[in-house]
Amino acid sequence: MAVGSVIAFWGVSFLLVLVPGADWAYAIAAGLRDRTVLPAVGGLLAGYVALTAVVAGGVATVVARSPLVLTVLTAVGAAYLVWLGTATLARPSAPTAGAEESAGSWLRRAVKGAGISGLNPKALLLFLALLPQFIAQGATWPVAAQIAFLGLVHTANCAAVYTGVGTAARLVLRARPTAARAVIRCSGAAMVAIGALLLVERLLS
Numbered sequence: 001m002a003v004g005s006v007i008a009f010w011g012v013s014f015l016l017v018l019v020p021g022a023d024w025a026y027a028i029a030a031g032l033r034d035r036t037v038l039p040a041v042g043g044l045l046a047g048y049v050a051l052t053a054v055v056a057g058g059v060a061t062v063v064a065r066s067p068l069v070l071t072v073l074t075a076v077g078a079a080y081l082v083w084l085g086t087a088t089l090a091r092p093s094a095p096t097a098g099a100e101e102s103a104g105s106w107l108r109r110a111v112k113g114a115g116i117s118g119l120n121p122k123a124l125l126l127f128l129a130l131l132p133q134f135i136a137q138g139a140t141w142p143v144a145a146q147i148a149f150l151g152l153v154h155t156a157n158c159a160a161v162y163t164g165v166g167t168a169a170r171l172v173l174r175a176r177p178t179a180a181r182a183v184i185r186c187s188g189a190a191m192v193a194i195g196a197l198l199l200v201e202r203l204l205s
Contacts, residue, residue, distance in 0.1 A: 002136060006153065009134040013154040016126070017161045022081055022194045024165055025187040026116050029088055030109060031166030032173060032184050039106040041162045043113020045155050050118045052151025055127045056144040071203075077119035078199035084112060085191030088184060116191075117158075122198065127151065 023044050030040030117123060135146050173179050 002139075005134045005136065006150070009130075009150050010153055010157065012130065013150075014157045014161075016130075017154070017157045020190075022116050022120065022191055023158070023162060025190040025194075026084075026113060027162040027166040028169045029184050029187040030113075031169035034105075034109065037163060037166030037170070039109040040113045041159065041166060043110035043115075044117045044162055045113075045159055046110065047114040047117030047119070048123070048151065048155045048158055050114070051124055051127055052148055052155065054124070055131060055151065056147040058144075073119070073124070074121045074198055077121050078195040080115050080119050081191045081195030081198070084116070085188045085193075085195065088188030088191065120198075127154075 026040060026044065027037060030037045034040065131147050131150050134150055135143055137143075139146065141149070169183065173183060
C-alpha cells in the first residue's frame with residue numbers, strides 16, 4: 001500500500017474517532033467506575049477488529065444491501081445500547097477508593113465494550129463507506145489484506161483516544177464524586193439517546 005494513502009486514512013480515521021459517541025460514553029463511564037479502563041477499551045477494540053474481519057471477508061456488503069438484515073442488526077445494536085445506558089443510569093456510582101472488583105468483572109466489561117462497537121450498525125456502514133476509498137486496486141497487497149490493515153490502523157486510533165478519554169475522566173473527577181455521578185448519568189443518557197436515534201432513523205429510512 002502507498003504510504004500516502006495510509007497517512008491520509010489515519011488522519012480521517014483519527015478525526016472521526018475524536019467525535020463523541022457511544023464509545024466515548026462507555027470509556028468515560030469505565031474510567032469513573034473501574035480501577036482501570038483497559039478491559040472496557042479492550043472490548044471496544046475487539047469489536048472493531050471483528051468489524052474489520054467482517055468487512056474484509058465481504059460479508060458486510062451483503063448486510064448493507066439487505067434492508068431486513070440491516071434493520072435487525074440496527075434493532076439489536078440499538079436495544080443493547082439502550083439497555084446498557086439504562087443500567088448505567090440506574091447505578092451511577094462514583095469511583096470508591098479501595099473498592100474490590102468482583103470475579104469475572106474484567107470479562108463482563110470487555111464483552112460490553114465489544115457489544116457497543118461490534119453491534120453498532122453505524123460503525124459497520126462507516127467501514128463500508130470509508131475503507132474502500134483508500135484501497136489501491138491492482139496493488140501487491142490483496143484487497144482483503146489492505147482492508148484488514150486499515151481496519152487495524154483505525155483500531156489503533158481508537159485505542160489511543162478511548163484510553164486517554166477514560167483515564168482523563170478518572171483523573172479529573174476522582175476527587176469529585178458528585179461530578180463523577182453526573183458524568184456517568186450523562187454517559188448513560190448518551191447511550192440511551194444514541195440507541196433510540198439509531199432505531200428511529202432506521203425505521204424511518
